Amino acid sequence: MTMDATRQRFLMCRPTYFAVDYAINPWMDPTAPVDADLAIRQWEQLRQTYVDLGHEVELIDPVVGLPDMVFAANGGTVIDGKAMAVQFRDPQRADEAPAYRAWFEAAGFEMYDPKHVNEGEGDVLLVGDHLLAGTGFRTAHASHAQLQEVFGYPVVTMQLVDARFYHLDTALTVLDERTVAYLPEAFSPGSRAVLRRLFPDAIHATMADAEVLGLNAVSDGRHVVLPAQATDLAAKLRDRGYETIGIDLSELRKAGGGPKCCTLRLRQGKASK
Numbered sequence: 001m002t003m004d005a006t007r008q009r010f011l012m013c014r015p016t017y018f019a020v021d022y023a024i025n026p027w028m029d030p031t032a033p034v035d036a037d038l039a040i041r042q043w044e045q046l047r048q049t050y051v052d053l054g055h056e057v058e059l060i061d062p063v064v065g066l067p068d069m070v071f072a073a074n075g076g077t078v079i080d081g082k083a084m085a086v087q088f089r090d091p092q093r094a095d096e097a098p099a100y101r102a103w104f105e106a107a108g109f110e111m112y113d114p115k116h117v118n119e120g121e122g123d124v125l126l127v128g129d130h131l132l133a134g135t136g137f138r139t140a141h142a143s144h145a146q147l148q149e150v151f152g153y154p155v156v157t158m159q160l161v162d163a164r165f166y167h168l169d170t171a172l173t174v175l176d177e178r179t180v181a182y183l184p185e186a187f188s189p190g191s192r193a194v195l196r197r198l199f200p201d202a203i204h205a206t207m208a209d210a211e212v213l214g215l216n217a218v219s220d221g222r223h224v225v226l227p228a229q230a231t232d233l234a235a236k237l238r239d240r241g242y243e244t245i246g247i248d249l250s251e252l253r254k255a256g257g258g259p260k261c262c263t264l265r266l267r268q269g270k271a272s273k
């Protein structure tokens, strides 16, 4: 088996103003201490890992008063040179949407505006020629039809059922064009059946892996960057021939985020890819 790494272009946001000031998911406890400097050092290590792997990392300026802006995956969905902006469920994150939108516009992407709640790549994952779209906690089911219309990929709805795995990217990792890893218990029975049908060779993660946000991983088709604590998942990935790189993002996990949440994939138009 040959495993080829594809050079990626990512958008990230330094956690300069990171904090856990409110709770919009079960991971967040505003009364628990957060080491803000450590959060920045851990994030720097993630960024440096991508650079060392040969990927291109673009940066968006953090905005004061938006502590979750570090989670760039929620800033949009960018495929084939088209960028769909986001609409957050929670008012605490609402002002991130125009900041990311302005960045995409300045970077020259063709812009589309969301008509319903849509939290970007947190809930929208491209696997080969399918878009998997999560719903149940954040992104509205109604937005899935708009995603299909804008991007022209068949959208497969994934019903999330466990509040700890509130975004699709906390329950499922895309490893390459036809391989995923996921936590079956995070999905409704119907969505589990769909996943079995589409991905009979998928890796099934354990609850222990998911509980350290192990599925919030970033793959370039060969290297998989994942939380260092997800040791079972890392072993399964290595068995399949992937190279794993563990990163400790303990501080950002206090907001419910891991490596993938911090990373938005920028996919150019086909011609310029």
Ligand code: ARG
Pocket (backbone or CB within 6 Å): 024, 025, 028, 068, 071, 073, 074, 093, 121, 122, 123, 167, 169, 170, 255, 256, 257, 258, 260, 261, 262
């Ligand atoms: N505190 C953020 C929220 O609840 C975390 C976002 C994590 N992002 C992700 N793509 N899963 O919205």
